Amino acid sequence: xxxxxxxIDTAVFDPAHDAGITAPYSxxxxxxxxxxxxxxxxxxxxxxxxxxxxxAMVTRMTPQKGFDLVQCVLDELMExxxxxxxxxxxxxxxxxxxxxxxxxxxxxxxxxxxxxxxALSHRVYAGSDFLLMPSSFxxxxxxxxxxxxxxxxxxxxETGGLxxxxxxxxxxxxxxxxxxxxxxxxxxxxxxxxxxxxxxxxDGWKVxxxxxxxxxxxxxxxxxxxxxxxxxxxxx
Numbered sequence: 001x002x003x004x005x006x007x008i009d010t011a012v013f014d015p016a017h018d019a020g021i022t023a024p025y026s027x028x029x030x031x032x033x034x035x036x037x038x039x040x041x042x043x044x045x046x047x048x049x050x051x052x053x054x055x056a057m058v059t060r061m062t063p064q065k066g067f068d069l070v071q072c073v074l075d076e077l078m079e080x081x082x083x084x085x086x087x088x089x090x091x092x093x094x095x096x097x098x099x100x101x102x103x104x105x106x107x108x109x110x111x112x113x114x115x116x117x118x119a120l121s122h123r124v125y126a127g128s129d130f131l132l133m134p135s136s137f138x139x140x141x142x143x144x145x146x147x148x149x150x151x152x153x154x155x156x157x158e159t160g161g162l163x164x165x166x167x168x169x170x171x172x173x174x175x176x177x178x179x180x181x182x183x184x185x186x187x188x189x190x191x192x193x194x195x196x197x198x199x200x201x202x203d204g205w206k207v208x209x210x211x212x213x214x215x216x217x218x219x220x221x222x223x224x225x226x227x228x229x230x231x232x233x234x235x236x
Contacts, residue, residue: 002229005161006140007219013122013149020119021126025151027213030206033126033151040127046084047108053198054084055191056128056152058121058143061091061099066134066157071098072184078106081195085110088117088124125150130194134179134187138162145217148175151209155194157182165217169197175212 011017015033016026022039025032041048048054059065078085085106087099099112113120125131131147133156140161144154153169154176156162166176170193177194179186198205 003164004222004225004229005164005217006142006145007222008142008145008149008217010149010218013125013146015126015150018122018126020122022123025126027151027210030151030209036123036126037128040086040123041084043123044086044111044113045108046086046111048084049082051199052082052084053129053195054086054127055130055132055155055194056086056124057089057132058124059087059089059091059133061087061089061095063092064136064138065091066136066182066187067091067095069134069182069184069187070132071095073188074102075105077188077191078102078110081192083109083195086124086128087112088115088121090114090116125152128152129198130155130177130191132191133157133162134182135159135162136182141165144176145215148212148215148217151213153177153194153208153212155187155190157187165215169208173211175208175215 016024021036023032023035061067096114103110103112125147129152131143131152131154133141133144133154135157138160144156144162144166147154154166156166156176156178158178158180166178167174168178177190179190
């Protein structure tokens with residue numbers, strides 16, 4: 001049994017040429033990401049400091065996407081950490097209602113955009129620092145690949161394609177932050193580690209962002225994986 005990850009359209013998801021974001025940027029010149037961040041804060045009504053990290057979710061709001069974990073610990077996270085939280089998505093009425101009330105409780109630091117807007121999703125990827133994906137299962141996942149393309153580090157549970165595409169930064173060569181068990185404390189620990197890394201060293205953070213942006217999640221990579229598999233079958 002062989003598994004091949006999906007890819008993303010690297011022309012559509014390209015911060016250097018994305019006309020839908022406020023300012024272009026690339027690994028060679030990341031200054032545009034700060035402009036995108038400031039514009040996102042203004043658009044969504046976030047009143048936060050220049051260096052307060054933004055954790056985002058662009059997702060369907062269902063148990064599969066780990067929303068029961070988020071529901072359990074979001075208030076705790078917002079109270080303990082100097083962070084902002086952005087939600088873009090729709091889903092179960094219970095979770096939508098919870099996010100609306102959470103926005104009211106943490107006004108100026110949390111935005112719950114209940115709906116889906118493709119153009120806004122690009123601006124969220126470009127303006128955020130982290131993408132949270134605590135899925136209970138995920139055959140592949142595309143959001144984590146898109147986030148890395150925009151220099152936004154994924155925080156994911158190690159399941160399915162998330163485990164295959166995201167490797168923890170504490171291992172030395174990682175491109176995001178991961179946790180193993182489907183557990184609120186494990187997820188909290190990963191978010192804490194991610195925010196610590198963001199705050200600890202400007203140069204160290206730059207290395208992590210560049211490493212994530214350099215990952216090849218194109219369809220070309222997927223195509224080459226298929227070619228290698230076909231050659232292996234022919235030669236077996």
